[in-house]
Amino acid sequence: MRNKFLLYTIACVLLSSCSKLDLNPLSEASSEEWYTNDTQVRMSLDRLYYFRFWNPDPDPINFDNCGWLDSFSDDWTNRNSVSAIAGGTLNGQSSVVTNWWKFDYECIGAANTILAKLEQPNDNISKDKINQYIAEARFVRAAQYSKLIFHWGDVPYYSKPLNIDEAFKLGRTKKEEILKYIYDDFDFAASNLPTTYSSSEPQYATKGAALALKARIALYMGDWQVASDAAKACMDLEVYKLYPVYQDLFLSKTKNSEETVFGIPRSKEAGIVIAKNQTQQPLSRNASGNDYVQPSWDLLNAYLCTDGLPIDQSPRYNPNKPFKNRDPRCTATIVEFGTSFCGFPYYPHPDSLLTTNLKTGERVSNQDSRGVIQYASYNGLAWRKHIDDAWTSDFQPDPEITVIRYADVLLIYAEAKIELNDIDQTVLDAINRVRARAYGVSYTETSSYPAVTVTDQNDLRHILRIERRMEFAFEGLRYNDIIRWKIAEKVLNTNIYGMIDPEAQREKIIKKGLWFFPETPQIDIDGVSDFSSMYNKGYIDILAKRSFNKSKNYLWPIPTSEILINKNLTQNPGY
Amino acid sequence: MYVCTTPHNTYTLRSIVVWDANISRIKFKDMEKRLLPSFFKVKNVRDAIIITLLISLWSAVGFAQTINIRGNVTDASGKPLNGVAVQVRGTPKGTYTNVEGKYTLQNVSNDSTLSFSILGMHTQIIKVNGRKEINVLLETATTALDEVVAIGYASIKKADLTGSVSSVSGNDISDRKTIRISQALQGALPGVSVTRSSSGPGDNATIRIRGITTIGNSDPLYIIDGVPGDLSIVNPNEIESVTVLKDAASASIYGSKAAAGVVLIKTKRGVAGKNQLTYDFEYGVSQPTRIPKFIEAVPYMKMANELIWNDKDNTGSEYPFYSKDEIDNYSELHAKDPDRYPNTDWSSLLKDYTPHQSHRFGFSGGSDKIRSNVSLSYDDQDAITNARSYKRIMAWANNDIILNKMFTAHIDLHYYHAIDKKGHGTPSAYLLRGEPVEVAFYKDGRVSNYRNGDNRWAYMLRSGSINSWANEFNGKASLDFTPIKGLKITGVVAPDYSYYKQKDFVIQTPMTSIDDPSLITGYVKNAESTNLNEVRNDAHEITTQLIANYSTNIGDHDFTILAGNENYYSFNESLSASRDQYALNNYPYLSQGPLTYRDNSGSAYEYSSRSYFGRIIYDYKGKYLFQSNARYDGSSRFASKYRWGLFPSLSVGWVLSKEQFLKTTPFLSFLKIRASWGTLGNERIGNYPYQSTIGFGNSLFYEGTNVISSQTAFISKYAIEDISWETTKSMDIGIDAAFFDNKLQITADYYNKVTSDMLLPLEIPDYIGLDNPDQNTGKMRTKGWELDLKYSNKIGELHYSISANIFDSKSAMGYLGGTQFLGSQVKMEGSEFNEWYGYVSNGIYQNQDEIDKSATLNDRIRPGDISYVDISGPDGKPDGIISPAYDRVLLGGSLPRYQYGGRINLGYKGFDLSIVVQGVGKINSYKTADMVQPLRSGVYGVPSFVYNNYWSKYNSDEKNEHVSFPRLSQIGAGAESASSGNNYVISDFWLFNGAYFRLKNVGLGYNLPSSIVDKVNIESVRLSLNISDAFSIDKYPKGYDPESSYSTYFIMRQFDFGISVTF
DSSP, X not given: OHHHHHHXXXXXXXXXXXXXXXXXXXSSEEGXXXXXXXXXXXXXXXXXXXXXXXXXXXXXXXXXXXXXXXXXXXXXXXXXXXXXXXXXXXXXXXXXXXXXXXXXXXXXXXXXXXXXXXXXXXXTSOHHHHXXXXXXXXXXXXXXXXXXXXXXXXXXXXXXXXXXXXXXXXXXXXXXXXXXXXXXXXXXXXHHSOSOOOTTSOOOOOHXXXXXXXXXXXXXXXXXXXXXHHHHHHHHTOOOXXXXXXXXXXXXXXXXXXXEEEEEOOBTTTTXXXXXXXXXXXSOTTTTOOOOOEEOHHHHHHSOBTTSOOTTTOTTOOTTSTTTTBOHHHHHXXXXXXXEETTEEOOOOTTOOEEEOTTTOOEEEOTTSTTTOTTSOTTSOOBOTTOSHHHHHHSOOOOOEEEEEHHHHHHHHHHHHHHTTOOOHHHHHHHHHHHHHHHTSOTTOTTTTTOOOOOOHXXXXXXXXXXXXXXXXXXXXXXXXXXXXXXXXXXTXXXXXXXXXXXXXXXXXXXXXXXXXXXXXXXXXXXXXXXXXXXXXXXXXEEEEOOOOTTTTTSOXXXXXXXXXXXTOOOOTTO | OOEEEOSSOEEEOHHHHHHHHHTOOOOOGGGGSOOOSSTTOOOSHHHHHHHHXXXXXXXXXXXXXXXXXXXXXXXXXSOBOSSOEEEETTSSOEXXXXXXXXXXXXXXXXXXXXXXXXXXXXXXXXXXXXXXXXXXXXXXXXXXXXXXXXXXXXXXXXXXXXXXXXXXXXXXXXXXXXXXXXXXXXXXXXTEEEEOSOOOTTOOOEEEESSXXXXXXXXXXXXXXXXXXXXXXXXXXXXXXXXXXXXXXXXXXXXXXXXXXXXXXXXXXXXXXXXXXXXEEEEEEEEESOOOOBOOHHHHHHHHHHHHHHHTTTOSOSOSSSOHHHHHXXXXXXXHOTTTSOOOOGGGGSOXXXXXXXXXXXXXXXXXXXXXXXXXXXXXXXXXXXXXXXXXXXXXXXXXXXXXXXXXXXXXXXXEEEEEEEESSOHHHHHHXXXXXXXXXXXXXXXXXXXXXXXXXXXXXXXXXXXXXXXXXXXXXEEEEOSSTXXXXXXXXXXXXXXXXXXXXXXXXXXXXXXXXXXXXXXXXXXXXXXXXXXXXXXXXXXXXXXXXXXXXXXXXXXXXXXXXXXXXEEEEEEEEEEOOOSOSSXXXXXXXXXXXXXXXXXXXXXXXXXXXXXXXXXXXXXXXXXXXXXXXXETTSOGGGOEEEEEXXXXXXXXXXXXXXXXXXXXXXXXXXXXXXXXXXXXSOSOTTSOEEEEEEEEEEETXXXXXXXXXXXXBOOOTTOOOEEEEEEEEEEEEEETTTTEEEEEEEEEEEEESOEEOOOOOGXXXXXXXXXXXOEEEEEEEEEEEEEEEEETTEEEEEXXXXXXXXXXXXXXXXXXXXXXXXXXXXXXXXXXXXXXXXXXXXXXXXXXXXXXXXXXXXXXXXXXXXXXXXXXXXXXXXXXXXXXXXXXXXXXXXXXXXXXXXEETTEEEEEEEEEEEEOEEEOOXXXXXXXXXXXXXXXXXXXXXXXXXXXXXXXXXXXXXXXXXXXXXXXXXXTTOSTTSSBGGGEEEOOEEXXXXXXXXXXXXXXXXXXXXXXXXXXXXXXXXXXXXXXXXXXXXXXXXXXXXXXXXXXXXXXXXXX
């Protein structure tokens, strides 16, 4: 009997423990029941503001930083190396290309899914809200397609969620056609988004943001009238102003200034910061950085003098004191020799072996001098823009990702009007507002800064281009500008110059009292410095060579894997 | 004399006395106690055990006409045999011979039958016929065909097998002196490919059975004593045997879980009457088999200058970085100031060798009612740097309780605890990244100032460590019920709990100025601040089984039928939490960090399956064999409509040697041909693949000038609702043969597998905006063969055996409906599994003219760079451009071919010697840029085999035509990334035959003669010496082991001394 009892008990236990096979995700939600109520839709929309979709840097995985995009431009040096784009080695497997493509489309796919769900009748959400939600999603979609058509030209376009079969049928849509859809999206967004949000509600996309980004893509595509109209409409909202102190605008402490038209915050508290190992790269060595990336001499030379003239024309320029009498944005972007930077006076002179720790007052060895450390800045420069003590205290700064700011809107307006040859006072005012702010004065005080008065289209065009370069260095815009101005083939087929070794410097330059630059280089109309004279005399050395192939590099290659799996996609020429 | 009392009678328990006197040194003093009237009021466990024993004995005592029998057992040479089991057939009564080969059995029925058995000898069955003394001579069994092998939920005599199964004994595993079973299987079994990429403390190896037939997780299913489990919980010393089910016919009893093969581990159990207390101790040292060598400072500086000069198109200074003065005077400078002018051999930061030790204390034995095998073991391994160590404690208890004729219970309890400490990073990777002109630490011990703060050795040795603690407890309780002869019903409940804890503490590590110890010049990269990241993982799983097994025979027809049900459920939950910017470096606890820099996350998943399975085995006279298995599986990983799968199999065998026409063939001892067909499934593709799940994240928004964080939701993976099983159909034909009185044994197999509805994360267009989903798509075929030979014999007292195996498999992808890209490898129609995919090289460009005439990858190709063939273009013909889309082709399979292993065992008196070799006959190996590129990233070290062997402007034209490596460059051509470089992207230039032969293991053992050990009352003492991974022959670049990868820990050569004492 006992045996049987035991047996029955065990059989019951084992059989009754049949596993339940209908298991649902525990720590994730199922998509079937999603998008039904306001909270769920709002959460999905919020995803579209994820910082990686808006980071100006093309490779947000590897370079999660502000301004890294400028590594593609002539404003940048990186010891003896160059980026894949500035080095002319870009191809369809470059991480820049594949990551940017993927991130943009990930965002577009998410926006399309939300839009498809919002089209279905939904009693849980009010009509007004639905309109705003649609406007936000369309704003985001248009912004992402804008980036795609600028870099790749014709790209696959879709506005509804795709299944796999549909996706494989897709080919490339003409960029002109996509541009129309982009305008439609931005127009809908501009008419359905609020102009401002109260300070107690989260700031989603605004009317101004839609107008500003519309103006930008129109300008990039050479659609001058649309660009100037959209920029004008944005200016006419009168909600944006230039921030009074240029240098502070880019620091971590400046949150949501009146100049930000559309920005994504970073936050130390929320753990979204510039990565620690990235932070040290542009920092000087005294500031506990490793001095890995610097502004190029080309950029330094591009800043106008305080008389509004380029360095090769201005009597105020002294090559031995290259920071003196320059547009204030020069020293706001590049650390002026001898000035305080992150607790030390910055002075890269090879014989400056000691420096002072400004916090303790102690004399310490000067790590920014190549006479002390071979790995100090190869061209003597250090990058100041964005950087303050917040970087060195924990190496986790959280400056805003500014997608577009008001100065850009003003200069877009001016540029579009110049290209239309519709030059009036509003054009000069727009440029002068930006320039005057750098000098810390009102644009009407024309005696206090080198106000622009020229009205010749071609002259003004080049003034505007220099203005953009000075204003937006290390904001990820220079590369876009040289591409659309079609000057990349010129400015990216140049050498990157730097200093000769300290011993040779002493011999050839310092003994003769010629430090820092022994000569003034010639600057051409596109801002290209001619260093050949100094190079031929052995004063300076080549660090690396840039390379740009005009027959292909104006467009990026479609990612190789996309080409290989989809016969309907063609590659851009030359790749 | 022990006495116990029941309410009615007093019995003298002679059996217990015998048992006690004969073998046990454990005294059950408490047996003198008077037992309580009721069996159910026991005071403690021991009483319970005793009572249980008594109940059983009760029935055995006092019924038949009994006599006492004694005798001795010897081998053919007359040597007494110790430990022979003497069993009264049909009763639980039995004993063992002692060291003199003597045995005694009391109260045996005078008409009973005795069996005498011991491993390695033919069993003798002898009728008592009233005799009181029975002396027996046992003959050595040279056949392994009588061996019993596990086949999943049951076992079978090897001779009766119809499927393809290989097994290896526990001794062959423990002899290898590894603390991981996976490593000990290398070269041991045909069709079982074991690859290592490192042999760091506690590292596991990868096991693949019959090549790869499925995507994703190709790990075989591990069944430990009948229950799915984790290999890492088993100490190699506890293993009785390892059996591998290779074909579908054998494995289909495990259905959907068996697509990648099944490894059955049987662990040792106690043997009645043979009580042994064993202490094993091993001590050993290990050292890397090979260490790459790098060039010294002066040639390094010259090469670094050349690289920069090359990247400036050979314009400007030829001393762009290290001045001529510095290079010319470097040795003097170095002598004067080695901190500022170092000449570092980074391998000097490694220890010369590293010790390890193991202890195991075990008991095995029991009575005919209770048998146990229990042990406690401890392993301690150090690493080649102080930053790493591994400690492991294992407790093991297997208990069998024979309740009565009908019931047998098994209670197994296993516990495992491992403490793994790792520094950040791996020494081998840091070795090759070291430039000789830097030091990690100044002479005074301070962390040195470093180029990019990338002072990796300081990061590894000074910046904290990653400590992890793994705990796993598993148990198994099972009950066998035998209501009638031949029928056994088994119920099993096997829970497993594991808990994992990890603390990654990074300590802020400042670097200081060479002249000024107080001046912090920066922080070591990745150790910029002190931070703590903790991970906890909590998992449990439970397996229940109900199995009925019935065997019977009707005349010459033998039948075995098995039916069963298995349920499995697992749950896993993890959480992680971190804080950053700790003010203090010595409190690795979360509460010590600031609130601002904290982060945490958590997740969970579960998975369950339910299965029904059955098997029929039929054999006629042991000549015609037939077996059929089927399993019906349901998995929570699929939608309910697509959830269930049936996996049948069929196999037949014909023992030709039992046929009349072959019986007379003198040299043939055994011959069997067998054939099988079956299907297996695969479902290992994440836990909820058919559901599009919503993932959660965070976005930041301004609220005024404040920043708020808002929770977000998004679909990240495309879902395919009808996703279901992947199925592998497999066919196998095999021969088992034995010759010359079973001295030579041969097993050969040929197989063909077709996997269909393969689960593949095929590439979908990135513009869908979602990750590649798993899809049921495509076909793959794998063909292979295996050959296993064994010869054993003896010459006088020298026993020897030689065994060898060789096997091969090749896969071909059928129509896939798409492609899967894996960096340098690919899966596409017509390719092998993960075939190399890249450019076809055309040597090194010698001059500009050659470049001008050919297609190039980019505009920065210069003489000295690798040239590639323009294979195709968008229009299907060469287009004058080398592009990743049109000029990459299949370059050959990446998996090993013609793998082999061999073993020689020699035994002479107390000595035994074993030699194991292992190797791979052919493999397309890839010299990765990490291994061969000089000045990687512009600065890393230069491997010595590159020096003087690369294309250079400074070389003569003639020399340049014969160099093996391209010019030095960092930009474009020389860039290391596949995307922007030319020279180090995947191409056939870097592929070579990575075949190798390895002397895997040499072990020498000596058993002290019984004349010595008997004096100290010890049963046996065994001493052993062992060398693992002594050397290999191969074509790898100098300094690289054929199995190592640059980024993993070294492959270690190991020397062990062991002593094992059995009481």
